[in-house]
Amino acid sequence: MLLWRLIGRMNMIQANGDAWKKHSRIVRAALLNNLPVEMFAALSHKVFALIGKGGLKRWDDIxxxxxxxxxxxxxxxxxxxxxxxxxxxxxxxxxIMHEIANPVYLVMPVLERIFPRRRIIRRIENLVDDFDKLLERKRLDPGEDIMTFLLREPNMTHTELRNNMVLLFMAGHDTSAGGLSSLVYFLARHPDMQERARKEVLETLGPQGEPTVGRLQKLTFVNACVREALRINTPISYILPRCSETSVQLGKYLIPAGTSLNVNVYVIHHHGGYFKDPFTFAPDRFLDQGKSDASDDAWVPFGTGPRQCPARNFAIYEQRCLIAMLLREYRWTLPDDSIHKDGLHNAFSPFALTLPHDLEVVFTKL
Ligand code: HEM
Known part of the structure; x- marks a missing residue:
């Protein structure tokens, strides 16, 4: 698949065993040191400039x-x-991502060998060169970013660094964009919850106060909304396949060694045994601890275990901060002729991404 020409094979997501441990240790440490709430807040102000006094906007694009x-x-x-x-x-x-996702080639990857798409391969190589240049510039002009942190690591080759750079770039934006779109959608569909969330933001941040990690943590209901949106329209519907190393008995199934296994996050999140009324947007389920409406173990938008998303904190704070800022500035609804009036529609994605499409939203300045 052409995707590997772009991401390369020596990075955190492709590696296993000791190689993965090396990448994981370094990338996780870099992400752990990075909770840039100030930057998220600055981006929110740019979004306000884009939305202006209000009106109809395509939120999935924003x-x-x-x-x-x-x-x-x-x-x-x-x-x-x-x-x-x-x-x-x-x-x-x-x-390029659109070309890579061409369904004909995804269904019959052998076509890439029989009829190699030379023009797109050249474009991918040029894009990889651009990432190389970004990396070189970073070496000369270090900053406070994650790549600067990774560059200090003596055990990573240039190719490994670049592959991780491309990976973080890819893994980090469509997922977050999908989460943010779903969150705005569900709060538009539930104006009572939007009001309740806004009230909490105003009480905690005040009309002008800048968000901080501590203040965002206090937004109990907003955070429940973030969690619920990540549950009900989880940005990644199933995680990368695993392969069983040995034979294993799982409940009534015997899984032979070497079996390819997919964990379907969407199904787990919509299982009535773990989440009551799983198709209903009900953030309160995350507040009513002990009422067994929401199982913490079954809430797995970031996966679970050692391979779970290393950027989950980053992603959660990004959502918390942006939605809090938006709630304070605007009230929003869906237009009467919205294609999402009777349910959220996601775009086709061969990479198991859940991205609402053509999500038009009417914003009103408060
Ligand atoms: C709402 C946003 C996000 C969601 C829902 C999400 C979800 C996930 C999931 C389900 C996995 C796979 C876990 C597994 O294989 O078991 C994953 C892995 C990963 N994610 Fe995220 N992610 C998000 C944001 C980000 C961001 C912002 C970054 C980087 C800046 C990132 C970087 C990664 C990386 C590097 C991995 C590979 C981990 C490994 O294989 O060890 N993710 N993410």
Whole structure:
């Protein structure tokens, strides 16, 4: 698959065993040191400038731009300024991802060998060169970003660094964009909950106060909304397949060694045994601890175990901060003719991503 030409094979998501431990240790440490709430708040102000006094906006597009700028600034230390302008780099990346996801080639990957798509391969190589250049610039002009942190690591080769750079860029924006879109959608569909969340934000942050990690932690109901949106329209519907090393008995099933296994997060999140009324948006289920409406073990939008998402804190604070800022500034609804009036529609994604599409939202300045 052409995807591997872009991400490479020596990075955190591809590696296993000792190689994974090396990548994981370094990438996790870098992400742990990075909870850039100030930057998220600055991005929110850019979003306000884009929305202006209000009106109808395509929120899925705005969410993708926000997530790109967040990942650009924190991972690459590079300002794509995607919120305010079209970046050539971003346009080319999106167009290449679209080509890679061509369903005909995904269903019959052998076609890549029989009829190699030379033009797209050249474009991928050029994009990888662009990432190389970003990395070189970073070496000369270090900052506070994650790549600068990784560059200090003597045990990573240039290729490993670049592969991780591409991986973090990819893993970090469509997921967050999907989460943010779903959250805005569900609060538009439930104006009572939107009001309740807004009241909490105003009480905690006040009309002008800047968000901090501590203040965002106090937004109990907002955080429950974030969790519930990540549950009901989980940004990644099933995680990367695993392969059983040995034969194992799982309940009534015997899984032979060497079996490919998929964990379907969407199904877990909609299992009535773990979440009561699983198709209903009900953030309170995360507040009523002990009432068994929500099982913590079954809430797995970031996966679970050692391979779970190393950026889950980063992603959660990104959502908390942006939604809090948005709630304080605007009230929003879906337009009468919204295609999502009777349920959220996600775009087709071969990579198990859950991305609402054409999500038009009417914003009203408060
Ligand atoms: C709402 C946002 C996000 C969601 C729902 C999400 C979800 C996930 C999931 C389900 C996995 C797979 C876990 C597994 O294989 O068991 C994963 C892995 C990963 N994610 Fe995220 N993620 C999000 C944001 C991010 C961001 C912002 C970054 C980077 C800046 C990131 C970087 C990664 C990396 C590097 C891995 C691979 C971990 C490994 O294989 O050890 N993710 N994420």
């Amino acid at each position: 969410a993708q731009r926000v997530a790109l700028d967040a990942v650009g600034a924190s991972v690459l230390g590079h300002d794509f300024d995607a919120i305010t302008q079209e970046s050539d780099f971003v346009l080319e990346y999106n167009s």
